[in-house]
Amino acid sequence: DAGVIQSPRHEVTEMGQEVTLRCKPISGHDYLFWYRQTMMRGLELLIYFNNNVPIDDSGMPEDRFSAKMPNASFSTLKIQPSEPRDSAVYFCASSLTFLYEQYFGPGTRLTVT
Amino acid sequence: AQTVTQSQPEMSVQEAETVTLSCTYDTSESDYYLFWYKQPPSRQMILVIRQEAYKQQNATENRFSVNFQKAAKSFSLKISDSQLGDAAMYFCASQGAQKLVFGQGTRLTINP
Numbered sequence: 001d002a003g004v005i006q007s008p009r010h011e012v013t014e015m016g017q018e019v020t021l022r023c024k025p026i027s028g029h030d031y032l033f034w035y036r037q038t039m040m041r042g043l044e045l046l047i048y049f050n051n052n053v054p055i056d057d058s059g060m061p062e063d064r065f066s067a068k069m070p071n072a073s074f075s076t077l078k079i080q081p082s083e084p085r086d087s088a089v090y091f092c093a094s095s096l097t098f099l100y101e102q103y104f105g106p107g108t109r110l111t112v113t
Numbered sequence: 114a115q116t117v118t119q120s121q122p123e124m125s126v127q128e129a130e131t132v133t134l135s136c137t138y139d140t141s142e143s144d145y146y147l148f149w150y151k152q153p154p155s156r157q158m159i160l161v162i163r164q165e166a167y168k169q170q171n172a173t174e175n176r177f178s179v180n181f182q183k184a185a186k187s188f189s190l191k192i193s194d195s196q197l198g199d200a201a202m203y204f205c206a207s208q209g210a211q212k213l214v215f216g217q218g219t220r221l222t223i224n225p
Binding site (some may be wrong): 033042043045048056059089091093098099100101102103104106107109 | 146159204209210212213215217218
């Protein structure tokens with residue numbers, strides 16, 4: 001398997017623009033997670049899905065953030081409108097079951113100017 | 114709520130030597146897993162080792178092993194025969210019924 005795939009790897013955008021991050025989980029994994037990593041706050045869970053259904057979105061910082069999983073092989077994290085404080089590395093991860101190791105994608109480095 | 118604490122922001126070790134990274138955690142759950150992840154400069158998060166809380170035997174993966182002290186809620190990682198490729202940020206993490214919680218990380222430097 002190719003592992004978890006994320007795109008783009010780098011994204012630079014201006015404040016106020018819409019940003020969409022994409023993730024393809026490992027085939028057969030029922031859980032998908034979105035994380036954000038910053039120097040100040042470390043790694044934070046934003047939201048996770050089980051069988052394409054959002055289970056816990058309590059980590060989503062604001063209404064500007066939204067995530068979808070239209071099918072088992074694709075998920076998006078959208079920020080609209082983006083702000084400089086959203087600059088971070090965003091990771092997608094997937095796992096077979098909840099209490100099991102998560103496999104991370106390479107991350108998307110987002111810079112909002 | 115789960116918490117994970119890594120008290121060593123930075124560690125360094127001579128190549129071929131052994132180093133131990135510390136981690137303590139707190140959880141009220143009876144069923145949980147503990148992990149060590151490695152993040153090299155490429156920023157890819159790589160699973161190093163995992164430990165099921167119900168298992169008393171310490172997990173090992175080649176040069177990596179853990180010292181799991183359940184009563185003390187301690188979960189340290191030992192790296193034997195350190196190699197230059199081991200240089201990275203190391204994150205301890207705990208997963209219960211709620212979510213995977215990470216520590217703040219320890220930056221490991223390998224001195225040739």
